[in-house]
Amino acid sequence: QLQLQESGPGLVKPSETLSLTCTVSGGSISSSTYYWGWIRQPPGKGLEWIGNIYYIGNTYYNPSLKSRVTMSLDTSRNQFSLKLSSVTAADTAVYYCASHDATVVTPGDNWGQGNLVTVSS
Amino acid sequence: QSALTQAASVSGSPGQSITVSCTGTSSDVGGYNYVSWFQQHPGKAPKLIIYDVTNRPSGVSNRFSGSKSGNTASLTISGLQAEDEADYYCSSYTSSVSYVFGTGTKVTVL
Numbered sequence A: 001q002l003q004l005q006e007s008g009p010g011l012v013k014p015s016e017t018l019s020l021t022c023t024v025s026g027g028s029i030s031s032s033t034y035y036w037g038w039i040r041q042p043p044g045k046g047l048e049w050i051g052n053i054y055y056i057g058n059t060y061y062n063p064s065l066k067s068r069v070t071m072s073l074d075t076s077r078n079q080f081s082l083k084l085s086s087v088t089a090a091d092t093a094v095y096y097c098a099s100h101d102a103t104v105v106t107p108g109d110n111w112g113q114g115n116l117v118t119v120s121s
Numbered sequence B: 001q002s003a004l005t006q007a008a009s010v011s012g013s014p015g016q017s018i019t020v021s022c023t024g025t026s027s028d029v030g031g032y033n034y035v036s037w038f039q040q041h042p043g044k045a046p047k048l049i050i051y052d053v054t055n056r057p058s059g060v061s062n063r064f065s066g067s068k069s070g071n072t073a074s075l076t077i078s079g080l081q082a083e084d085e086a087d088y089y090c091s092s093y094t095s096s097v098s099y100v101f102g103t104g105t106k107v108t109v110l
Helices: none
Strands: A003-007 A018-025 A034-041 A048-054 A059-061 A069-074 A079-084 A093-101 A115-119 B009-012 B018-023 B035-040 B047-050 B064-069 B072-077 B086-093 B099-101 B105-109
Touching (some): A003 A093, A018 A093, A079 A093
Antiparallel strands (some): A018 A079, A034 A048, A093 A115, B086 B105
16 A cells, blocks of 8 residues: 655745655555656645656646646655745645556545645745 | 636535536536546545546445536535535546646535
């Protein structure tokens, strides 16, 4: 059973870059079995898909965030990461990492617990 | 891309059936049979309960069922139980090679 755990700073200053890492256990991020992704949820609001990445490095991003998002894989640490540049208060949210079986078309069938990131000076 | 439209709240008594609707466009819900539904309890991560419009992941109760007609997808919860009280979100694959979520529906068990 895959387990995912987000990590990263809980506070980021406006205009800076938000960086989060998701550590995967119970499976390999180098496997063709899974896609790896990020979803966020502002406090008290709904879910927003940020993007995902496949084991060969193909990335797919939300068109509204594409200019600021970068996702990558670190196979040596079995982690994948998210970078979101030029953040504003509107980027304050709980950020979830998620995975989904490559045969299933869904944002995620296995989710981390979430990491609250606040953008404030 | 705009969020899919869901009613803000739906309620029902224990044992009843309720339906949560999710309306999109021909570029998402209507164009693909890739609608998912997620259940989210307060302070918890979302949980996938329906994928590909009608399929349930292993371990999900058969009281949850999904369907689609045109640009509108629906989630039906039959035999409503207290533990079903949660927020429910739909999601669809889109023509932009991305996903879009619904606005969310709060289900209350009276």
